[in-house]
Amino acid sequence: MMIDQRRLPGEYSIISLETPEAVAEAIRDMAVRGAPAIGASAAFGLALTAARSSAQSSADLWEDLTAADRVLRAARPTAVNLGWALDRMLNRARAHSAQEPDALRNFLRDEAQRIADEDVETNRQMGSYGSGLIQSGDTVIHHCNTGALATVDYGTALGVIRAAHEQGKAVHVLVDETRPRLQGARLTAWELEQYGIKYEIIADNAAGSFLRAGTVASVLVGADRIAANGDVANKIGTYMLALAANDNRVPFYVVAPTSTIDLSLPSGDQIPIEDRSTSEVLNLQVDGQPIAPATSRARNPAFDVTPHRLVSAIVTENGILRPPYEIALSHAVQGARKQWTSS
Numbered sequence: 001m002m003i004d005q006r007r008l009p010g011e012y013s014i015i016s017l018e019t020p021e022a023v024a025e026a027i028r029d030m031a032v033r034g035a036p037a038i039g040a041s042a043a044f045g046l047a048l049t050a051a052r053s054s055a056q057s058s059a060d061l062w063e064d065l066t067a068a069d070r071v072l073r074a075a076r077p078t079a080v081n082l083g084w085a086l087d088r089m090l091n092r093a094r095a096h097s098a099q100e101p102d103a104l105r106n107f108l109r110d111e112a113q114r115i116a117d118e119d120v121e122t123n124r125q126m127g128s129y130g131s132g133l134i135q136s137g138d139t140v141i142h143h144c145n146t147g148a149l150a151t152v153d154y155g156t157a158l159g160v161i162r163a164a165h166e167q168g169k170a171v172h173v174l175v176d177e178t179r180p181r182l183q184g185a186r187l188t189a190w191e192l193e194q195y196g197i198k199y200e201i202i203a204d205n206a207a208g209s210f211l212r213a214g215t216v217a218s219v220l221v222g223a224d225r226i227a228a229n230g231d232v233a234n235k236i237g238t239y240m241l242a243l244a245a246n247d248n249r250v251p252f253y254v255v256a257p258t259s260t261i262d263l264s265l266p267s268g269d270q271i272p273i274e275d276r277s278t279s280e281v282l283n284l285q286v287d288g289q290p291i292a293p294a295t296s297r298a299r300n301p302a303f304d305v306t307p308h309r310l311v312s313a314i315v316t317e318n319g320i321l322r323p324p325y326e327i328a329l330s331h332a333v334q335g336a337r338k339q340w341t342s343s
Contacts, residue, residue: 002041004031005149009190019052020045020068027075027082030181034150035224035260036119039081042072043112046089050105061101065093065108077272078233078303080225080262085115116152122257123154125317127163130220130255133313133320134160136169138217141207141245143176144235145187146222146255157220157255158188160315165197173199174210178235180280180300204237208244219245223256223314230308230325231268232256236301242310251312258316258333268305276300 004015015031017023023045026032032041049068055061069086092111096104147158164171178184185201192199210216225233232254245252278298284291314321318335321328
């Protein structure tokens, strides 16, 4: 069961998913979105597969799991948390493959819950570290949605803002609309309303003007995948925001768990970028009228890559990382893997 993010802010509703195919469709259609939330949802999708399978042997159950894995893994290509969570689930299943099917089902359910619980703790740790980057009275720019909706709970970049607010710091957030799906205007603004944090929504193309005016203390964004050199794939528009921040000497902070770091990719050039339906661009309306002629064509990449040279720091659950990122990211991931092994 999960919040249907497509209906916010107008309607708060819960959807119930009963098959891995339904989970994959919810991810694809962005009923659930945000890299950590996608990973946790996929993990529960595999646990659901095991629970619903009629397999009488572990070998048959493994076949059902691998079939569901293919469906879930193909849902969205850019967020590395999706594959990370599925790999972790399958590794747990493989480690207990000699067990009876019911025992294996329990292991998978427990592992999915562990992934979810760890995400909440990870986000709180990032909030604790990152809140030190925010001073009382700061105005910050936030892009897309990185709060509790995008995670299991609490949030990544928005979690940092939330932690600063809970510490009593006065924070004012300029919320990028984040076109074309308006995750900032629809979701981040909705979350900030719940927390009582002051905010104003701005058009994406207004961010540079505010940065140049000298009124912004920092920019905070999340990430869907971070390459070994520190290049960051995030919601489309992040790269332009980073360029404007760099030109005006405003710190640009990325907040992401180590599960978002992909050391197998040397740079952001190897990160797969999802192309979504052009209807998301062309079907927008103003005053009830389409914004574009009926014969218009469009392009709709969901993400862009921000080079590491534009990133001031990366906040993880293992601390705040600064250049050179190749070394810092490797150490952060190694620390996280030790935690996974011990658990």
